[in-house]
Amino acid sequence: MKAVQIFEYSSNLGVSLVDIPKPIVNDAQILIKGEYAGVNPHTILAITGKVKIFDHYDFQVTLGNEISGVVVSVGNNVRNFQTGDRVYAMPPLDKMGTSSEYTAVDEQYVAKIPQKLSFKEAAAVPLSWLTTLQVFNVLSQKKGAKLFISGGTGGFGQIAVPYAVSHGMEVTISGAAEDGQLAKQLGANVFIDYKNPNYNRFKNYFDFVIDTRGVADLNQQFKLLKKLGHLISLNAGPNKRFSDRQQKNFTMKQKIIFQLSGIIFDGMATLQRKKYDFLYVEPS
Structure with missing residues (x-):
């Protein structure tokens, strides 16, 4: 074959x-x-x-x-x-x-x-759907919570946005300017053109942030969170809480690497009285 x-x-x-x-x-x-x-x-x-x-x-x-x-x-x-x-x-x-x-x-x-x-x-559903379920299991979504998803018009966002909206969350997403209509169809309350974001208007505004962009955007996305807010990344990097939470049996070497690499992310969060998590989707 x-x-x-x-x-x-x-x-x-x-x-x-x-x-x-x-x-x-x-x-x-x-x-x-x-x-x-x-x-x-x-x-x-x-x-x-x-x-x-x-x-x-x-x-x-x-x-x-x-x-x-x-x-x-x-x-x-x-x-x-x-x-x-x-x-x-x-x-x-x-x-x-x-x-x-x-x-x-x-x-x-x-x-x-x-x-x-x-x-x-x-064929486009399994990974994004499982990622969505597992992300919101970590975030403990609540009705009325304010959520930001970076790159929210991508494959993950096309499932995560309607899911969050259906659970009563206020959803803001970023994406390319030409995806504004798609964001509306998904049910997003607010769409941000990532090339002209003007993030200052959203400083300390969100309860939750889902990061799909990675390390380069992490500091800016922490600033969008309220005090005690919760950011979960699909891209930046793991931390100790990640290896403790995942079902997969990681080796001791992997766990040490995760803990060490996560110090910078956990440190950024702790300094701002916020919380950081990482997710690597698991099968189900």
Whole structure:
């Protein structure tokens, strides 16, 4: 079967289309004939090696961590799926492989596609939806809270914004000027052109900030928070609380790296009487 693979980390995003054997499912797995594979920011980070601190890959490795397709076979212990089911999935990020004609995925990471979603739409859902749920589990959203999402018109924001609005939050997002109409369709209360942001009008205004931009914008985003406000980043870097919270069993070396790298982020937050967290999405 055909698959998209990398043979080493590369900054130029070089990938190869190759022939590899069709996977054979174990007792707990489902074999999915892929219709669409999702491409998301993690794909870029995996190719460039920027997620080595979290996940180790043995080359050669098939790319992709989101898939929609049809079940073609199931393992002996699979009970909730059968041949012909329309499904989507996000396998663990350290076990990529959805950019291929067929993908074997553990049953616990698979769900049936709602009838209202096409295969194309469904392939864009798993990572952003799981990220949204896990972010708001950390933030403990509350009705009436004021939320800012940087880059909120991207893949994550297109799920997170309607979710936050549906829970009664006041949502402000930033993005490119041409995405203003999209922000309105998503339900955002306020849209900020990131090239002309005038952030001073929002100083000490928000209860929560979700950062998708990273370290370069972190200091400015802390200034947007009220005292005791809570910022969670999907991009800047981990801290000790991150490794304590995640379900994955990190090594002691990883935990030490997370704690040391997080000192600067936690320090920025503590000086301003605010709170910092980091999230690296987990499968479910």
